[in-house]
Amino acid sequence: MTSIVIGLSAVIIAVRDGEAVALTVRPHDAVTGEAAALAGLPFGPFDPDGHRTFELAVRAFVREQTRFELGFVEQLYTFGDKGRDAPLADVGAGGARVISVGYLALTPQAATTQAPDTFWTPIARFFPWEDWRRGRPALIDEVLVPPLLRWATSEERLARARLLFALDGSPWNEERVLERYELLYEAGLAPEAARDRERARGRPAEEPAAYAPAFGEPMLSDHRRILATGLGRLRGKLKYRPVAFELMAPEFTLSQLQRTVEAVAGVALHKQNFRRTLERTDLVEGLGRLHAETGGRPAELFRFRRELVRAGPAPGLALPRLRD
Amino acid sequence: MTSIVIGLSAVIIAVRDGEAVALTVRPHDAVTGEAAALAGLPFGPFDPDGHRTFELAVRAFVREQTRFELGFVEQLYTFGDKGRDAPLADVGAGGARVISVGYLALTPQAATTQAPDTFWTPIARFFPWEDWRRGRPALIDEVLVPPLLRWATSEERLARARLLFALDGSPWNEERVLERYELLYEAGLAPEAARDRERARGRPAEEPAAYAPAFGEPMLSDHRRILATGLGRLRGKLKYRPVAFELMAPEFTLSQLQRTVEAVAGVALHKQNFRRTLERTDLVEGLGRLHAETGGRPAELFRFRRELVRAGPAPGLALPRLRD
DNA sequence: TCAAAAGTGTTATCCTTACACCCATGT
C-alpha cells in the first residue's frame, strides 16, 4: 500500500513598493545540488512524531527555511488530487502519495530577515491578469482570450470564461483567483497542465522551461494553485476581518493603508469613501503626529486599534471601487 | 517513524420537522461487535491507491455507509492536533497518527435512504446552547456560566467567555459555534476533554458514559469539533451564498424556507424583511400554484432559480433578526 | 366567527456613492 506523506506549504504575503509579493524558494536537488528551474513556496514535510499541530509545524519550518517569525497564520485548504502532486513529492518520499496542506501567512514588510535562495517575488509574475489597478490589463484580451475562446467549445465553458475574466461587460470579481487559475489549467494554458499530463502517463516530465509570460510564471508542484487559493482568500477576508493591518507597520498613513489594500485586492479604490468607511469602523486611531516624506502635504500617522480584535469580532475594510 | 493515516469525516446536515439534524453513526467494534457508546460522524479512511480526490472518497464512503448520494459537498478543515485523535484511530491503524479532513454536505430531507446504525440526530443534542429561536436558552446562564466564570481566572478568558456566550449584554453571534465549543473544551466542560487528557497520559480512557446534557452530548474522536466547524461554516455561508436551497425540496413555500434557515442559524427572523430582501435578490420564483396544508391560508409555492448559480456568483439570504 | 398562517404598505434611519472643494508642504 502506498504510504502517505503530508506536505505543508506556506503562502506568505507582504506588500513592498506598492506590489503584493510572496515569499518563494528555489530548492536545491538533494543529489545534484542544482537549483530548481522553477520557484516554489516554502514547503516542508509534516513530521508526525515531532509536530504537535500543523500550525506549529508551519511556523517551525518557515523559521528554518526563511529565518523569520510568522505572525498571522491560517489554514487554507488541503489538496489531495492525484496527478497534481509533483516533484517535491519525490524528495525523501519515494513514490508516496503527497497531500498538501496549504497555509496563509501575512507579514509587514519590516520582517525581512531572509535566508539564501528565498525571494520576495511579485505575485503579478504568477498571475499577471489579476492587477486591475490601472484598468483592465491589456493582456487579457490580447493574449488570454483568443485561446480561451478556442477552448470554450460548450455553452458552459464559455459562460465560465465570460464570468471569470469579465468578458462582454460582466464585472470583474477580484476574489475568484483560484477559479481563474483552474480555468487556465483546464484549458491547458497553464504550463503546469502539460507537465502533470506527462507525469500521469508515467513519463518523468521536465519542468516547463520556456513559457509565455502572459499565462504567468509556473511554479513547482501544485504551488501556483495554492498561491491562487491564498490570494483569493486574502482578498475576500480583507472585507470582513481586519487582516490588512497584518501587512502594515505599527504606524502608517491612510494612503499607505489604501495602497496596501489596493496592491492585494488588485483594484483602485475611491479615496474619500475608503476613508469615511474606515472612520465609521473605528479600526484606526490618529496619533496626532505627522509623516513628512512624499512630496505633498504631510499625512497624519495612524495605528490599528488591535485591542478591538480581542474585544469582539472586528469587521474588515470597505473596498469602494474607483471607476470600472 | 509513525505512519500517517488520513481519515475523512462528513458533516451531513438536513432540516427535519423544524430541527437541524446531522447524520450520525454508531460504529461497531471490529472485534467484539459491540456498538460504540457514543455517536460519531460518518467516517472513512482515505485510500491513497483507490481514491483520486478527497471529495470522491467522501462521496464513496458516505454512499456505502449511509446508502445515499450527496449533492452539495465542500471541504471544511483539516485537523491534525496530537491528542485529539481518538478511538477510531485504532481501527485498522495501530498507533498511526490520524489526520482528519472534515467535509460539509447538505441534503434536502427527501434523501432518506438510510443504512442500519445511522441516525439523523438533532444538532441541538450536541450543542444545546446554540438554539436562540425562542430567546436566550436558559441553560446558558443556569448551567454553563457558573463553571465558566470559575474557569475564567484571567481578564482574557473572561473577555472570551463574555463575547462568545453573549454575557453582560454583548450580542449573540451565531457563527462562532466552533469557538464556543473550543472554549468549553478548554475549560474542561466538554466531556471529551477529560478523555483526551487521560489518553495523552497513555491510559486507554473510556468514552464518557454519564455527562450533563447541558454541556452537549459528546461524540467519538474529534467529531464534535468537526460538527461545530461545519455548523459554523454553514451559518456563515448562508449569508453570502444560496446554500439554504440545498436543504429544500424543489418546491417550497417562503415560510418553509424561513423555518429552515431559522433552524440552521438558530435565530428567529423577521418575516416581512426576510421576504423583502429575498425579493430583491431574485433568487426564487413564484410558481403561481398554492400549497394548502398548514391550517391557515394556503401559501404560494416557489422554486430556487438554480440557473443563477451558473450565471454568476449568486448571493445568500439576509438574516434580519427578530427581537434580541 | 375565530384562530392561524400568508401576505402587503409605509416610514425613519443609516449607509453608500458620487460629486466638488479646500489645505499644507517642497521646489
Next chain:
DNA sequence: ACATGGGTGTAAGGATAACACTTTTGA
C-alpha cells in the same frame, strides 16, 4: 506660484429595520 498629495462637506439614492395592517383558509 504651483504641483503634489492630504483632507473635508454634502446631497441623492438605496437598503434596512421597525412599525401596523389586511387576506384567506380550516375548524
